[in-house]
Amino acid sequence: xxxxxxxxxxxxxLAPLLSVVxxxxxxxxxxxxxxxVLGMSLSAMLVGSALVMLTGYARCITLATGSIMxxxxxxxxxxxxxxxxxxxxxxxxxxxxxxxxxxxxxxxSVRFRSHNLAMVTLVFQxxxxxxxxxxxSVTGGAEGLxxxxxxxxxxTISNDFIFLIVLAVGTSVGLLPLSILLQGAFxxxxxxxxxxxxxxxxxxxxxxxxxxxxxTISSFAIALASALMAPRLRIIDPDSFGxxxxxxxxxxxxxxxxxxxxxxxxxxxxxxAMPEILRPIADYIxxxxxxxxxxxxxxxxxxxxxxxxxxxxxxxxxxxxKAGKLPDFISSERxxxxxxxxxxxxxxxxxxxxxLSVRYGALKAVDQVSLNVRQGTIHxxxxxxxxxxxxxxxxxxxxxxxxxxxxxxxxxxxxGLLIEDRIRLGVTRTFQNVAIFSGLTCLENVKIGLGRNDIxxxxxxxxxGTFDTIRAREESETAMRALHSVGLSAYAYVRSELLSLxxxxxxxxxxxxxxxxxxxxxxxxxxxVAEEEVSKIHELLxxxxxxxxxxxxxxEHNIGFLASLCDRLTVLNxxxxxxxxxxxxxxxxxxxxxxxxxxxxxx
Amino acid sequence: xxxxxxxxxxxxxxGSIYALAALGIVVIHKATRVVNFAQGGLVLLGAYGAYVFxxxxxxxxxxxxxxxxxxxGCVAVxxxxxxxxxxxxxxxxxxxxxxxxxxxxxxxxxxxSTRAEILSVPSFVSxxxxxxxxxxxxxxxxxxxxxxLLAAAAGIAxxxxxxxxxxxxxxxxxxxxxxxCGYSIDRVYGMTWFLGGALAGYAGVxxxxxxxxxxxLAIATVAAAFVAAVIGGFDSLIGAVAGGLILGxxxxxxxxxxxxxxxSAISFLLLFVVLAxxxxxxxxxxxxxxx
Numbered sequence: 001x002x003x004x005x006x007x008x009x010x011x012x013x014l015a016p017l018l019s020v021v022x023x024x025x026x027x028x029x030x031x032x033x034x035x036x037v038l039g040m041s042l043s044a045m046l047v048g049s050a051l052v053m054l055t056g057y058a059r060c061i062t063l064a065t066g067s068i069m070x071x072x073x074x075x076x077x078x079x080x081x082x083x084x085x086x087x088x089x090x091x092x093x094x095x096x097x098x099x100x101x102x103x104x105x106x107x108x109s110v111r112f113r114s115h116n117l118a119m120v121t122l123v124f125q126x127x128x129x130x131x132x133x134x135x136x137s138v139t140g141g142a143e144g145l146x147x148x149x150x151x152x153x154x155x156t157i158s159n160d161f162i163f164l165i166v167l168a169v170g171t172s173v174g175l176l177p178l179s180i181l182l183q184g185a186f187x188x189x190x191x192x193x194x195x196x197x198x199x200x201x202x203x204x205x206x207x208x209x210x211x212x213x214x215x216t217i218s219s220f221a222i223a224l225a226s227a228l229m230a231p232r233l234r235i236i237d238p239d240s241f242g243x244x245x246x247x248x249x250x251x252x253x254x255x256x257x258x259x260x261x262x263x264x265x266x267x268x269x270x271x272x273a274m275p276e277i278l279r280p281i282a283d284y285i286x287x288x289x290x291x292x293x294x295x296x297x298x299x300x301x302x303x304x305x306x307x308x309x310x311x312x313x314x315x316x317x318x319x320x321x322k323a324g325k326l327p328d329f330i331s332s333e334r335x336x337x338x339x340x341x342x343x344x345x346x347x348x349x350x351x352x353x354x355x356l357s358v359r360y361g362a363l364k365a366v367d368q369v370s371l372n373v374r375q376g377t378i379h380x381x382x383x384x385x386x387x388x389x390x391x392x393x394x395x396x397x398x399x400x401x402x403x404x405x406x407x408x409x410x411x412x413x414x415x416g417l418l419i420e421d422r423i424r425l426g427v428t429r430t431f432q433n434v435a436i437f438s439g440l441t442c443l444e445n446v447k448i449g450l451g452r453n454d455i456x457x458x459x460x461x462x463x464x465g466t467f468d469t470i471r472a473r474e475e476s477e478t479a480m481r482a483l484h485s486v487g488l489s490a491y492a493y494v495r496s497e498l499l500s501l502x503x504x505x506x507x508x509x510x511x512x513x514x515x516x517x518x519x520x521x522x523x524x525x526x527x528x529v530a531e532e533e534v535s536k537i538h539e540l541l542x543x544x545x546x547x548x549x550x551x552x553x554x555x556e557h558n559i560g561f562l563a564s565l566c567d568r569l570t571v572l573n574x575x576x577x578x579x580x581x582x583x584x585x586x587x588x589x590x591x592x593x594x595x596x597x598x599x600x601x602x603x
Numbered sequence: 604x605x606x607x608x609x610x611x612x613x614x615x616x617x618g619s620i621y622a623l624a625a626l627g628i629v630v631i632h633k634a635t636r637v638v639n640f641a642q643g644g645l646v647l648l649g650a651y652g653a654y655v656f657x658x659x660x661x662x663x664x665x666x667x668x669x670x671x672x673x674x675x676g677c678v679a680v681x682x683x684x685x686x687x688x689x690x691x692x693x694x695x696x697x698x699x700x701x702x703x704x705x706x707x708x709x710x711x712x713x714x715x716s717t718r719a720e721i722l723s724v725p726s727f728v729s730x731x732x733x734x735x736x737x738x739x740x741x742x743x744x745x746x747x748x749x750x751x752l753l754a755a756a757a758g759i760a761x762x763x764x765x766x767x768x769x770x771x772x773x774x775x776x777x778x779x780x781x782x783x784c785g786y787s788i789d790r791v792y793g794m795t796w797f798l799g800g801a802l803a804g805y806a807g808v809x810x811x812x813x814x815x816x817x818x819x820l821a822i823a824t825v826a827a828a829f830v831a832a833v834i835g836g837f838d839s840l841i842g843a844v845a846g847g848l849i850l851g852x853x854x855x856x857x858x859x860x861x862x863x864x865x866x867s868a869i870s871f872l873l874l875f876v877v878l879a880x881x882x883x884x885x886x887x888x889x890x891x892x893x894x
Binding site for chain 2: 298
């Protein structure tokens with residue numbers, strides 16, 4: 001029995017290939033010139049899809065597309081001509097060299113963002129073009145290089161339709177992995193990173209490695225597209241791979257849409273064919289394209305694909321549940337059993353912070369703080385603004401390097417450990433300003449919380465997700481259970497930015513508990529949350545603590561909430577611990593009342 | 604020795620034009636947080652304006668220095684109002700895309716309206732060159748250098764000391780705070796773009812007799828200006844000027860002593876080295892952490 005619903009991810013991954021088939025079908029009906037045009041469109045579809053990964057998902061503005069295309073085209077052409085390599089092998093070799101070029105470019109680039117990153121890619125672009133011009137003995141210099149017609153199985157391909165079919169096969173070879181990675185865990189991680197680097201790192205996503213991977217993979221695909229098309233161009237020269245072609249390639253994902261591979265396919269296919277379709281006004285094409293991009297950025301930020309999505313929504317309106325009508329919180333239901341996480345261990349202390357100091361210049365934000373959190377308890381942390389609470393959190397989760405002292409969690413020292421690695425020790429945090437990954441659904445947010453986000457694991461998970469393996473289904477079920485236990489299961493497929501603030505905080509909790517934390521750091525879990533939601537979150541945290549056996553360290557300004565929730569309370573003032581003990585008693589200490597309410601002054 | 608001096612003078616001349624263009628980018632970025640890749644297009648517009656004024660309409664040369672920066676400034680304000688104002692609340696990514704393609708639209712618009720390979724504009728001063736020993740320096744070189752640096756100094760003075768500049772600096776340090784103090788975002792952003800555009804206009808008028816007017820000018824200028832701005836620290840006005848001069852001199856030296864291919868390579872090499880060693884730029888303002 002073939003279950004369509006179960007294989008949905010597979011269909012979504014394979015669907016882009018239908019566009020390739022459609023182009024070939026169209027090619028069968030037109031003359032040889034238009035077959036050539038369709039070939040260029042196919043190649044641009046692959047370039048566009050590759051740029052969806054780099055520019056759309058990872059949000060890197062690259063101005064080096066032309067140079068990567070040049071590497072693919074030149075490498076495959078030189079290998080065919082000079083070493084007599086067969087066409088297919090030369091194309092693959094060209095693509096690999098393009099990927100290597102992307103990797104090289106990425107190494108220095110990923111330290112930067114925004115315009116600085118764009119400038120480094122521009123450096124790469126210009127250096128490659130200068131090399132092509134100057135290294136005349138190999139590249140033919142500015143005059144260019146003749147590319148022979150491709151041989152395949154001993155036959156020279158001179159027919160445009162057969163060449164189109166060859167191109168279609170090659171394009172599919174590039175599109176399929178892109179499609180799998182973009183819709184899978186790797187694509188989700190890239191989007192999460194682009195949305196909030198801080199939160200992504202806290203869940204083990206290594207930003208630099210992911211960006212390098214995105215550069216390498218997309219460059220591989222771009223070089224592949226260009227190597228495939230090179231023989232049909234007959235002559236390749238440095239000018240056809242300059243900065244202008246790079247900029248116009250950037251338009252593919254922007255015009256088509258940056259949120260799925262279809263944007264790149266649509267944008268690339270349309271924009272590449274446009275100058276031929278609009279031959280009579282070909283001179284105005286560049287101006288038209290530039291204005292089109294500006295118009296799209298202003299009025300249709302999702303790209304042309306957005307129009308299709310809207311249409312789809314109108315057609316299927318009845319099948320969507322309005323977010324507002326969903327049940328809010330299923331408090332009566334028992335959460336699923338997950339067993340005590342810390343049961344088998346003898347360590348009594350979840351966290352030991354000793355003599356911790358953090359300085360910002362001359363200011364000691366945290367001054368020789370010692371704090372012990374007993375395993376299985378909820379430990380509260382209070383103090384006025386600037387008392388050093390968030391700084392303390394940042395030191396424990398690795399966002400700030402302490403200037404002195406030591407932190408150990410469950411007996412393991414944290415010194416020098418990267419943010420991305422702390423999640424594996426069971427340290428997970430939430431953020432004072434909610435740091436959910438907008439653009440992703442709640443379920444996808446929680447899946448990132450699973451913490452299986454090394455670059456290799458993420459790539460493998462993308463494949464698992466596509467084929468809906470047992471592992472992938474287990475992931476979905478774990479994530480669903482976590483959503484259920486915070487009462488958000490009804491919102492699983494709703495985009496996370498559409499939730500209320502209270503629900504977003506709850507989503508952060510679901511994402512945090514799914515990472516199997518042993519120590520959960522909660523930074524103001526009810527700040528900005530409506531009054532009636534506060535008691536629900538209170539109850540939720542209690543349940544998470546009891547049922548999952550998770551130790552918590554909570555910073556909160558809502559003292560009533562904190563005092564009634566936690567087992568032990570520490571008060572910070574000006575970076576030092578001033579009181580610690582049973583919460584109710586601690587709150588009523590004169591010293592604490594003085595700090596918080598200035599009672600000494602009143603009296 | 605005399606050859607070196609002449610090369611340096613030529614380098615400083617090119618560099619002061621880069622400095623002007625870079626300064627416009629930095630002014631706009633400081634006050635409005637917009638990374639303006641359209642600056643090259645605006646410089647091209649200024650250069651073309653100089654051609655139209657001086658060659659086609661035969662107006663007196665000095666009028667180009669007065670009118671063209673104002674016109675380019677107005678075009679920049681138009682860009683702010685029509686395109687960028689709508690994207691103010693969003694993130695930077697679409698803004699960068701928009702300015703890149705605005706630059707393309709400007710240079711394409713120019714290409715379509717003239718259809719000439721290159722337009723040449725006469726020099727402002729064409730008296731005999733000064734000869735000191737074996738060093739020959741044309742008054743034109745001095746005029747371009749000092750004129751461009753004077754315009755840059757005026758831009759810096761307006762931003763750092765003028766009343767208008769105060770509102771821009773207020774926006775730069777805290778948009779909300781500046782609004783609460785009664786500055787209107789729309790007006791301040793408009794004035795900033797006018798200033799940035801006027802600086803581009805001056806860069807255009809000064810560059811027209813030096814390099815001629817062609818559609819390649821837009822990308823060549825914006826690339827150089829960005830390199831200069833990044834070298835200087837991107838948020839430092841003095842840095843932008845210094846970056847422009849450093850870039851101009853090193854380009855000219857590389858072209859003279861290494862090869863013409865190195866001329867464009869050197870700017871990227873320079874950028875790469877600065878970003879690798881001192882990513883915050885040579886003249887980055889000291890970061891003061893507010894707690």
